[in-house]
Structures are given as C-alpha cells and as structure tokens.
Amino acid sequence: MNIKQEYTVYTTSFRYLRASSLEQAGSVLAELGEDAKALAGGQSLIPLMKLRLSRPTTLVDLNFISGISGIREQAGRLAIGAMARHADIENSAVASKIPILHDCAAGIADVQVRNRGTIGGSLAEADPTGDWLPVLLTLACEVNCVGPAGKRTIPLPDLVKDAFTTDLRAGELLREVAVKAPPAKSGGAYIAFKRCAPVYASASAAVQLEMSDHDTCKEAHIYLGCVGLTPVRASQAELELNGKKISPKSIEAAAEAAMTAAEPASDMRGSSEYKRVLVRALVKRALEAALRRSRGEHVEVSHEYVGR
C-alpha cells in the first residue's frame, strides 16, 4: 500500500529494519551513523518525524527484540529492561516497592502513551522535560548498555551530557536500567505539574530522603526537571536537610533553595518566574510526601494537572 500524496502530516520515507537483537541493531546503527535512528516506543520520535523535525533515512525497530522489557528484582537491585513500557512499570508490583518509580510511571502523559513509551527511550532521548531522568538520579542507578565495542555500564549521572545529548556512542543501546533498592527508613516522591495529561510538564521535583531516625535526615537527594538543559541537582536544598531534623521550617528552607537552583526558560508552559514558584511548591510537597513515606505511611502522589 502506497502513501496517498494528499497527506500532509507524514514522515519522510525511510528504510525499516526489524531488529532481532540489540547487538544486531547496534551494528546497523553504528554502520549507518546519524542517518539512522533506533525506534523504541516512538512516542517522541514519531511525532518529531511527522513534523519533519527528525528525518532519519533508516529506522531500526527494537520492538521485536525479546528479553529486554522485563522487570525483576535480584540481590537488592531492581533491573528494568530498557524496552519496559511506562505502563509495565506502573503496573509492576516489584517496581512499586520503590514508590517514586510508581509516582513517575503512573503519571507520564496518558494511558495510551504509557502503553507505548519506554524507559530506555526516555533516558536515551534525554529531553530536558522528560520524567525518568530526575527521578532515577535521586536513586543509586546505572544503565547497562551494549554496543559494537561490547558491554558497558554507565552510572546514570554520567549518561546525560546536555539537552538531548548522552554519553552513548554510535550503535550503543541501553539494555537495562539497574536501580539499587533504597536503604531502610527511606522515602521518596516525584511530583510533576502539567497543564493537562498528554503534555510535557512545566516543572517537576524528585526527592529521596534517607532518614537516620523518625525526624533526622541522613541524606537527601533532590533533582528538578524541566528547569534546565539537564536535570538540576538542588545541592543547596540537600544541605538544608542533610544531618538535620526535618521540620516545616527546614522543608521551607530547602524549597526556597531549590527555587534558587532552578534555571527555567520562559516558554508556552509558563514564564521563568512562574516555574520557579512552581518548583518551590513541588519540592515542598514532594518532601512532605517523602518524609511520611519514610515513616511507612502510604501516600499517593503523581503528576498533577487540571481535572486530575
């Protein structure tokens, strides 16, 4: 069946390769260079291709490769296959043991997009407005990759170099995202704010608290999404909490510090001033939820939007 000429919203023509292994996909991608792209869930790539902002001449489809979408627990680590869909993670009992993962997976876009989009695709795209990067950066996380030069493990903080730019080499593909289970007395939370379900967030806050007792924070990890070219680590906000009693006052101080760390650009999702205020509110709420979770309470948080 040929494409009718009158269609306007269409991708350019491309060569289609249905890969049967990551190794095979990687060797084709390495050989063809920048003209070729890997197709994971396609929820960012296909819209970009339809707008012709992306015009690959070859697409290497990873969707028919078996064994790279499972989610399993082993030796205190959670291993998430790169082709696990957001919906797979949302509905996974083992993944939900780390509540911040469920917060993130359950709120990305809408149910239709979550059924296609993958965690590996999200990380490899490194979109500054993506959800997974800030979330996973609050945890001890590394990605296992495979490429023409063999296997490589990259600590997550080393993966992202810039907006839409990763450390992945030509033909190198994510195989698995490995997350170390947080220690006892930990609690985390992720809250993103967006105008409505299907759109990208205006700002987001991911926090993970490791507590030494009921009130005292041993170590805080705070990352902000959508307010920089890569996720912004709110180091000063962490210092407001590390080794200190967590109180409404210290939460307020951390939220203020996070607001200062944010470097948002004004765009259709809000002015930079608006996004800074949003960051303060999101960090405060995420810290409150994380603290309650560290005490064993069940708290539901996720993306927030009008009509949710």
Added chain:
Amino acid sequence: MSTSAAKELVPLRVTVNGEAHELEVEARLLLVELLREKFELTGTHIGCDTSYCGACTVLLNGAPVKSCTVFAVQAHQSNILTVEGLAKGGELHPIQKAFAACHGLQCGYCTPGLLMASLSLLSKNPRPNDREIRKAISGNTCRCTGYQNIFKSIRMAAESMAQGKS
C-alpha cells in the same frame, strides 16, 4: 533481520477485529491510515494527528494506543480492535448503548476513541471510581460535552456490564 529500502514495501501480518490480514505496506504508513484507508475502517478518527487528542485510540493487543503515533509495521503479528469490532451480531456493545442512553457525545468525533479507552478501563477495572475514570480517559479530548455525560455513560456501562446484561 528483515529489511526494507525506502519506498520498498514491508510484509505485514495483522488481525483486525478478528479478521486476519496479510499485506505489504510502506514503512512510514501510520496504523491509523492502515485502518482507515486500507481496511476502510473509518470509525477510527484522526483528530489532532499529534498524539494529543486520542480520537485515533484503538486497542493493540488489548492495550489502548494512539494509532496516529504507531507505524503500521509495528503492529506486525498483533491483534487490533477498533470501534467497528465492538458491536456483535448487529447489537451494540453495552458501552455504546450507555453512551447513546446518557447522551455521552455531541458531535461524536471523539467518541470512537473514548469507547475504546472505556472498554480498556472496564475490562481491567469493572467498577472504577470517578478518579479512575478520569485517569483512564485523560488521553481523550472532547470539545463538546464537558465530560459530564461521558462519566455518566461509563458509570452506566460499568453497571450493565457487571450485571451481565446489555
């Protein structure tokens, strides 16, 4: 690895509403165009064509997807259910009956997508609360109804499906 050059046709085996098809398509053909133009199943609508509105929602192996954001070749060896597959033997599906009874539509453009999203919700969660309904249809935009009658329709469909009557 199966390969195709640009403009070359890619073999595709797909089951749509229970009917198996074998054909060849251009790689850039979108799933929604396969359904509408090749199979003439024009119940699946194209609204925004940007993965936003959900009018093109179909079930791919039971999971709702936006068929404007999936290449047809990705549906190889899959089962697809469209709005045309809901009625059985000339009788409307309980969800369709409920949307008619509750006036869950005005212009009807978004309705096929909402029916498919609702079917997916009710098959996994037969008695959803309002929050669960809201989450399940948050990827489907309706510009007429304000959603109140859509909620009523889904609640009524849940009732009638739970009672096993249409």
